[in-house]
Amino acid sequence: MRTMRARPFMATFLMATIPCVVTWGKQKSESDSAIQTEIMQIEGQMKQAILRKDVDALDHVYADSMVWTARGELLTKAQVLADFRSGRLKNNSLEHSNIEIHIYRNTVVLTGYSTSQLVFGGKVLNTPRRFSDAFVKLDGRWQLVAHAVTNIESD
Amino acid sequence: MVMISIAYPISAAQVGGRGGDADSPASIKKEILRMEDTRDRALLRRDTATLDHLFADDMAWTSPNGEVLTKSQILSNLKTGKETFPSIVHNNVQLHIYQNTAVVFGITTSRVFYNGSFRNKPRRFTNVWVRRDGEWKLVDHQVTLIGH
Numbered sequence: 623m624r625t626m627r628a629r630p631f632m633a634t635f636l637m638a639t640i641p642c643v644v645t646w647g648k649q650k651s652e653s654d655s656a657i658q659t660e661i662m663q664i665e666g667q668m669k670q671a672i673l674r675k676d677v678d679a680l681d682h683v684y685a686d687s688m689v690w691t692a693r694g695e696l697l698t699k700a701q702v703l704a705d706f707r708s709g710r711l712k713n714n715s716l717e718h719s720n721i722e723i724h725i726y727r728n729t730v731v732l733t734g735y736s737t738s739q740l741v742f743g744g745k746v747l748n749t750p751r752r753f754s755d756a757f758v759k760l761d762g763r764w765q766l767v768a769h770a771v772t773n774i775e776s777d
Numbered sequence: 778m779v780m781i782s783i784a785y786p787i788s789a790a791q792v793g794g795r796g797g798d799a800d801s802p803a804s805i806k807k808e809i810l811r812m813e814d815t816r817d818r819a820l821l822r823r824d825t826a827t828l829d830h831l832f833a834d835d836m837a838w839t840s841p842n843g844e845v846l847t848k849s850q851i852l853s854n855l856k857t858g859k860e861t862f863p864s865i866v867h868n869n870v871q872l873h874i875y876q877n878t879a880v881v882f883g884i885t886t887s888r889v890f891y892n893g894s895f896r897n898k899p900r901r902f903t904n905v906w907v908r909r910d911g912e913w914k915l916v917d918h919q920v921t922l923i924g925h
Contacts, residue, residue, distance in 0.1 A: 687873050689882050691901050694923035696882065724835050724916060726907040729878045731917045733837045733845070752843045754919050756905045758875045767873065768880045770903040770919040774843030 654725050661723055661730050661757060664764055669716045677707050685758070685765040692771040693742065705742075714739040714746075718753075728759040736771070750774045802874050809872060809879045809906055812913050820862040825852045833907070833914040840891070841900050841920040854891075864888040867902075877908040884923070899923045 664683060671679035681703060690697040705711035721734040732755045740747040756768040798804055819827035829852060838846045854860035870883035881904040889896040905917035
């Protein structure tokens with residue numbers, strides 16, 4: 623396994639806002655850097671869509687069968703989009719760091735640390751947490767198939 | 778006591794599919810459930826050789842307290858007894874298959890000994906398996922406490 627600093631991104635704002643380390647498996651290929659750039663762009667687009675409550679954009683990148691685990695709840699794509707649409711779930715800020723990307727051909731696992739401030743059901747949530755996003759290339763485009771969030775706290 | 782209890786009301790979301798028995802959703806589902814069972818039994822027995830084979834070298838493992846561990850840390854913890862699994866109990870396990878990727882998720886009430894104390898609160902888990910060179914490897918495991 624090789625762990626490398628990310629190459630400079632075309633989207634420089636991403637590099638400025640998301641510290642990123644990319645890990646390549648033994649099957650590193652020339653296309654990995656392109657995949658890395660594409661995934662970081664999608665993450666950036668998802669962040670912007672969440673902040674703008676652009677549900678259509680999220681609908682496009684979330685796979686229909688996506689599973690979303692947060693606050694100990696399991697939510698479907700429809701539930702997540704409904705929560706964003708209704709304002710039950712909203713982000714006051716989106717702060718991600720320690721991003722790592724693991725590339726497995728048509729599957730990518732992105733992990734990171736979040737200090738984003740959320741409002742869920744009227745309650746402000748700002749506990750630091752770890753998250754992972756799993757993307758699979760489906761129908762020629764990367765789609766989010768699983769999102770999991772775990773609060774960082776003592777047992 | 779060693780106990781494994783896994784309930785599998787499977788709902789497989791099949792996306793794509795290349796055809797052929799080996800790649801049929803039913804075959805992949807069966808294979809993934811076998812891998813999950815092998816992993817659980819290896820955790821119970823602290824069989825690190827089996828786990829070494831099942832886990833991708835760059836696997837990400839997020840514990841219910843948000844601690845992120847590497848493959849080598851997990852294997853080391855099991856070898857030293859810092860972490861053990863006296864029982865494994867999973868429920869509501871579901872499986873989504875995307876050709877060479879499988880997402881397994883469910884609820885666990887497994888009893889886990891870690892760093893001097895026991896964990897047995899209900900929690901949700903998500904496992905991501907990827908098939909590389911014909912072999913399925915666990916690439917991501919994340920656990921989240923229910924009610925937090």
